[in-house]
Amino acid sequence: MSIEETLAGFVLEPVAGEGAREMMRLSLFDWAACGIAGGAEPLAAILRAKALEEGGAGQASLIGGGRVPMRSAALVNGAISHALDYDDTHFAHIGHPSVAVIPAALAMAEGRDLGTEALIDAALVGAEASVRIGLWLGRDHYQIGFHQTATAGAFGAALAAGRIAGLGREALVRALGLAATRASGLKSQFGTMGKPYNAGIAAETGIEAVDLARRGFLSSGVGLSGPQGFGPTHSGVAEEDALERLGSFWRMEDVSHKFHACCHGLHAAIEALRGLDLGTGDVGAVRVLTHPRWLSVCNQPAPETGLGAKFSYAQVVAMVLAGVDTSSIANFSDEMARRHDLVALRGLVTVEADPRLSEMEAHVVVTLRGGAGREGSFDLDAPMSREVRGEKLRRKAEGLLGAARAEALWEAVRAPDLAPLTGLLQLRN
Amino acid sequence: MSIEETLAGFVLEPVAGEGAREMMRLSLFDWAACGIAGGAEPLAAILRAKALEEGGAGQASLIGGGRVPMRSAALVNGAISHALDYDDTHFAHIGHPSVAVIPAALAMAEGRDLGTEALIDAALVGAEASVRIGLWLGRDHYQIGFHQTATAGAFGAALAAGRIAGLGREALVRALGLAATRASGLKSQFGTMGKPYNAGIAAETGIEAVDLARRGFLSSGVGLSGPQGFGPTHSGVAEEDALERLGSFWRMEDVSHKFHACCHGLHAAIEALRGLDLGTGDVGAVRVLTHPRWLSVCNQPAPETGLGAKFSYAQVVAMVLAGVDTSSIANFSDEMARRHDLVALRGLVTVEADPRLSEMEAHVVVTLRGGAGREGSFDLDAPMSREVRGEKLRRKAEGLLGAARAEALWEAVRAPDLAPLTGLLQLRN
Numbered sequence: 058m059s060i061e062e063t064l065a066g067f068v069l070e071p072v073a074g075e076g077a078r079e080m081m082r083l084s085l086f087d088w089a090a091c092g093i094a095g096g097a098e099p100l101a102a103i104l105r106a107k108a109l110e111e112g113g114a115g116q117a118s119l120i121g122g123g124r125v126p127m128r129s130a131a132l133v134n135g136a137i138s139h140a141l142d143y144d145d146t147h148f149a150h151i152g153h154p155s156v157a158v159i160p161a162a163l164a165m166a167e168g169r170d171l172g173t174e175a176l177i178d179a180a181l182v183g184a185e186a187s188v189r190i191g192l193w194l195g196r197d198h199y200q201i202g203f204h205q206t207a208t209a210g211a212f213g214a215a216l217a218a219g220r221i222a223g224l225g226r227e228a229l230v231r232a233l234g235l236a237a238t239r240a241s242g243l244k245s246q247f248g249t250m251g252k253p254y255n256a257g258i259a260a261e262t263g264i265e266a267v268d269l270a271r272r273g274f275l276s277s278g279v280g281l282s283g284p285q286g287f288g289p290t291h292s293g294v295a296e297e298d299a300l301e302r303l304g305s306f307w308r309m310e311d312v313s314h315k316f317h318a319c320c321h322g323l324h325a326a327i328e329a330l331r332g333l334d335l336g337t338g339d340v341g342a343v344r345v346l347t348h349p350r351w352l353s354v355c356n357q358p359a360p361e362t363g364l365g366a367k368f369s370y371a372q373v374v375a376m377v378l379a380g381v382d383t384s385s386i387a388n389f390s391d392e393m394a395r396r397h398d399l400v401a402l403r404g405l406v407t408v409e410a411d412p413r414l415s416e417m418e419a420h421v422v423v424t425l426r427g428g429a430g431r432e433g434s435f436d437l438d439a440p441m442s443r444e445v446r447g448e449k450l451r452r453k454a455e456g457l458l459g460a461a462r463a464e465a466l467w468e469a470v471r472a473p474d475l476a477p478l479t480g481l482l483q484l485r486n
Numbered sequence: 487m488s489i490e491e492t493l494a495g496f497v498l499e500p501v502a503g504e505g506a507r508e509m510m511r512l513s514l515f516d517w518a519a520c521g522i523a524g525g526a527e528p529l530a531a532i533l534r535a536k537a538l539e540e541g542g543a544g545q546a547s548l549i550g551g552g553r554v555p556m557r558s559a560a561l562v563n564g565a566i567s568h569a570l571d572y573d574d575t576h577f578a579h580i581g582h583p584s585v586a587v588i589p590a591a592l593a594m595a596e597g598r599d600l601g602t603e604a605l606i607d608a609a610l611v612g613a614e615a616s617v618r619i620g621l622w623l624g625r626d627h628y629q630i631g632f633h634q635t636a637t638a639g640a641f642g643a644a645l646a647a648g649r650i651a652g653l654g655r656e657a658l659v660r661a662l663g664l665a666a667t668r669a670s671g672l673k674s675q676f677g678t679m680g681k682p683y684n685a686g687i688a689a690e691t692g693i694e695a696v697d698l699a700r701r702g703f704l705s706s707g708v709g710l711s712g713p714q715g716f717g718p719t720h721s722g723v724a725e726e727d728a729l730e731r732l733g734s735f736w737r738m739e740d741v742s743h744k745f746h747a748c749c750h751g752l753h754a755a756i757e758a759l760r761g762l763d764l765g766t767g768d769v770g771a772v773r774v775l776t777h778p779r780w781l782s783v784c785n786q787p788a789p790e791t792g793l794g795a796k797f798s799y800a801q802v803v804a805m806v807l808a809g810v811d812t813s814s815i816a817n818f819s820d821e822m823a824r825r826h827d828l829v830a831l832r833g834l835v836t837v838e839a840d841p842r843l844s845e846m847e848a849h850v851v852v853t854l855r856g857g858a859g860r861e862g863s864f865d866l867d868a869p870m871s872r873e874v875r876g877e878k879l880r881r882k883a884e885g886l887l888g889a890a891r892a893e894a895l896w897e898a899v900r901a902p903d904l905a906p907l908t909g910l911l912q913l914r915n
Contacts, residue, residue, distance in 0.1 A: 103701045111555040113542030126540040202714030207667075238636075238680050239687055241670040243706075245714040250704040251667050258668055272532045275679040277672075285631030285674040290721075 060193065060282045060300065064186055065229035067303050068216045072178045077307035079443055081181040083450055084145050086470045087314055088155040089478060090454035090463065092138035093486050094386070096121040100140050100250045104133045104257070117164035118479040121486075127164040131214070131264045134160035134482075136250075136257030139206070141386060142367070143457075146313045146321045147184075148417055148438075150191025150205050154184035154312065157210025157259035162217040163475075164264055169221055172473050176221070181309060183217025183263075188308045190281070195294035199244075203291055207242020207255035212281065214263025222267050230278050232270035236262050237280030237287040248364070313417070313437055316449055317383040319367040321437075322351035325419035326370060328435035330377045337378050337398075339425050342405050345370050346420040349410035356408050359400075363390040374421075375402035384456055458486065489622065489711045489729065493615055494658035496732050497645045501607045506736035508872055510610040512879055513574050515899045516743050517584040518907060519883035519892065521567035522915050523815070525550040529569050529679045533562045533686070546593035547908040550915075556593040560643070560693045563589035563911075565679075565686030568635070570815060571796070572886075575742045575750045576613075577846055577867075579620025579634050583613035583741065586639025586688035591646040592904075593693055598650055601902050605650070610738060612646025612692075617737045619710070624723035628673075632720055636671020636684035641710065643692025651696050659707050661699035665691050666709025666716040677793070742846070742866055745878055746812040748796040750866075751780035754848035755799060757864035759806045766807050766827075768854050771834050774799050775849040778839035785837050788829075792819040803850075804831035813885055887915065 058066075072078060095101060105121055108129040115124030120137045124130075138144060139156040147154050162180040166172075191199075191209035199205055215236040219229045239262045242255035270276070281287045288295055317324050326345050347370070357369040366372040366389050376383050379399060393399065414420065417437040424430055441449075454463035462481065469477035487495075501507060524530060534550055537558040544553030549566045553559075567573060568585040576583050591609040595601075620628075620638035628634055644665040648658045668691045671684035699705070710716045717724055746753050755774050776799070786798040795801040795818050805812050808828060822828065843849065846866040853859055870878075883892035891910065898906035 100703070103698065103703050107697060107701060111542045111557065113540045113555070126542070128540065202719040204667075234675070234678070234680065235683070238633075238672045238675045238684055239670050241668050243667045243709070243714060243716065243719060245706050245709065245712055245719075246663070246667045249663070249706055251663065251706060251709075254664070254698075254703070254705075255667055268536060269532065269683075272536060274529070274532050274683070276683075277674050277678055277680060280672070280674065280680075283674055285672060287672065290631040290672060290674075292719075 061230045065226045091144045094457040095137045095140035098140040101137045117167040122483045127168045130164040131160045131260035132257040135260035136253040139253035139256040152205035156256040158183040158213045160260040161214035161263035165218040165221040179217040179220040183213040186216045187213025193299035201292045204242040207259045210259035211240035211262040215266040218267040228270045231276045232266040234276030234280030235266035318386040320355040322355040325435045329421045329433040333433045341426045342424040344422040345408045346411040348416045366394040370408045371403035371406040375399040490659045494655045520573045523886040524566045524569035527569040530566045546596040551912045556597045559593040560589045560689035561686040564689035565682040568682035568685040581634035585685040587612040587642045589689040590643035590692035594647040594650040608646045608649040612642040615645045616642025622728035630721045633671040636688045639688035640669035640691040644695040647692045647696040657699045661695040663705030663709030664695035747815040749784040751784040754864045758850045758862040762862045770855045771853040773851040774837045775840040777845045795823040799837045800832035800835040804828040
């Protein structure tokens with residue numbers, strides 16, 4: 058059976074996995090919180106103005122208000138929800154599953170008048186598929202420059218939207234074929250609005266592929282895996298085990314949520330250091346040990362902007378030592394990057410690669426002023442109960458939206474109808 | 487200077503090249519004729535229904551009637567105009583420049599209320615840029631599976647639309663950056679609706695990139711050529727000479743127009759055989775010699791469908807010998823592929839690769855029933871005066887649209903205002 062047929066079959070099965078479904082409910086909550094907060098970013102104003110100027114049938118909600126065609130809503134909401142880069146990450150393929158898949162699933166669910174549980178099923182199946190397709194494409198695909206969030210994400214978005222649209226197996230395969238010729242997204246956009254735009258492109262591609270397939274548009278049946286398909290043309294390695302236990306084992310149960318408003322590569326180090334509970338005055342030196350790949354991603358020694366601070370071990374170590382809340386987006390500002398006491402603390406930090414650590418682990422070695430030493434470790438992959446995770450996500454949402462709106466959102470992802478959720482998304486933050 | 491800056495500078499220059507401009511006027515005429523005729527294809531009905539259902543601001547005309555946002559019009563018109571695969575081809579990079587670039591330029595020109603000469607300038611600059619970018623990407627890019635019509639075409643579409651939108655140099659570079667993360671299109675869609683869809687994707691990408699860049703959306707400044715830019719990630723070879731004499735030498739003067747309703751790889755052989763002026767009864771055997779690459783493209787020995795017939799040396803040789811008009815789309819039908827006398831004539835044909843021939847040449851060796859031989863050659867690259875080309879294109883358009891509408895279209899591409907052209911495009915064929 059082709060990978061396309063396997064994926065289509067998976068989408069058509071009932072979803073058996075309550076743990077994975079509840080994890081997706083948390084991701085939906087977190088996605089919406091990031092999206093509503095992202096609605097205040099400059100990128101959001103541009104994309105919203107464009108979509109509202111184009112106008113059209115009011116099929117689906119825009120974050121920040123207004124209703125537009127599903128395709129437009131998916132593009133705009135995908136980009137806005139990734140604007141803060143505070144949404145969930147899956148480290149298996151290195152991508153952000155929710156920002157590509159949920160906007161497509163939500164727009165299609167609104168267009169088809171479905172409820173929250175159908176949305177969660179579809180989003181889960183689509184996100185799981187995107188992680189599996191990302192694994193099938195492999196690290197080469199990512200390393201050469203493709204943004205898995207967007208590329209693997211487009212296929213996941215198509216499958217999520219296709220499930221909601223009620224496509225049959227054959228139409229799902231055609232939708233994958235259309236997504237294959239439209240999927241795109243480059244990592245070289247990182248650091249510009251092009252990065253969140255990539256997530257929007259993926260979500261829109263998912264909607265369009267499904268809409269066309271539903272209308273009978275013809276496409277390749279092996280768009281991903283066939284000769285000169287998406288995989289072979291985009292440095293895919295066609296990893297054999299990628300789809301193993303699809304439907305019974307859920308990789309989305311291992312999705313990571315961000316609790317700090319910076320690059321995910323910094324989070325394990327922040328947690329390791331926080332675990333030591335040190336004060337500013339105690340510390341003489343901090344050594345951070347991390348997986349080698351992060352040194353080229355988030356090791357700016359002396360950032361001068363808020364954006365730079367989000368990619369700096371030295372800065373976040375200084376913030377933790379000084380008691381500055383790293384979960385607050387507002388604290389990753391240009392002013393904070395230049396604050397004298399933090400700049401001084403950055404001077405105590407050294408960062409080293411340690412190939413024995415996984416990409417999700419970090420180790421910190423602190424020398425106290427008296428000369429004594431303290432060490433701490435953290436693994437983002439360590440088990441966290443759903444209750445603890447839920448509480449942490451609620452506190453994060455409170456920081457982003459305020460307590461009342463966070464609470465309303467927590468209820469909204471448990472309401473049978475989508476209206477409470479789309480109502481909150483339509484509000485301005 | 488980066489390739490992005492060179493291209494932006496080219497777009498901002500006044501167009502100096504009357505021969506190239508008149509060639510683009512012929513391509514515009516031919517594009518519109520193919521587009522209006524393509525409006526009757528099944529793909530057109532699907533895409534039009536989708537665009538009209540989405541609706542929105544009536545910024546630009548749809549082929550076949552209706553007005554929709556520029557972005558939708560570019561997508562639909564790009565795909566419809568490539569539906570018959572009867573539009574122009576450039577063999578330098580192997581792509582169809584007009585179907586990606588003209589729909590974007592036209593939609594933007596309508597949106598900005600500009601006239602025919604501004605459209606021709608922009609379409610010429612965009613088409614020329616797409617051929618140059620295709621050359622810069624190189625044969626590896628094409629051979630690995632990317633559809634230059636769509637990939638190089640997206641950048642050409644962006645530059646054409648950007649010229650019309652009045653973008654400055656810096657915004658044009660950003661538009662290229664956005665196109666770089668959105669451009670896509672696979673050859674593995676050939677033989678499905680995905681092929682013409684690719685042209686529409688490119689046109690839409692051009693519009694969207696320009697619209698966002700105009701609104702201040704930020705992107706990579708070296709989206710094509712930078713580290714992990716579009717070229718390096720898509721098997722581009724960064725051919726050094728690709729942009730040589732840009733603005734003074736026009737590759738678009740060498741664009742090829744189709745005068746037979748089948749794969750361009752068959753045209754030289756058809757012309758070579760037609761030059762011998764033979765009748766059905768005269769011929770005992772026909773050897774066709776052609777460039778090796780065409781054997782894997784258009785050498786179906788016994789096609790059973792009209793689509794298959796478009797990719798068959800044997801079938802077109804049989805048609806020429808039997809006096810069947812190869813310029814008529816209607817003659818590439820399932821019935822014609824199964825007509826007994828043609829099937830019998832196909833048995834006389836052998837096809838051989840000859841690496842001494844260019845991709846645009848063919849040689850035919852005919853053995854007459856009496857045993858005597860006749861030989862003929864044709865090179866699609868041989869000079870053809872603009873007058874002769876214009877006459878041939880008018881006859882082609884008459885076959886597609888009828889004499890009255892072809893004549894009106896001929897006048898429309900010479901009218902200062904775009905209304906006569908868009909009026910004709912909006913009619914149903």
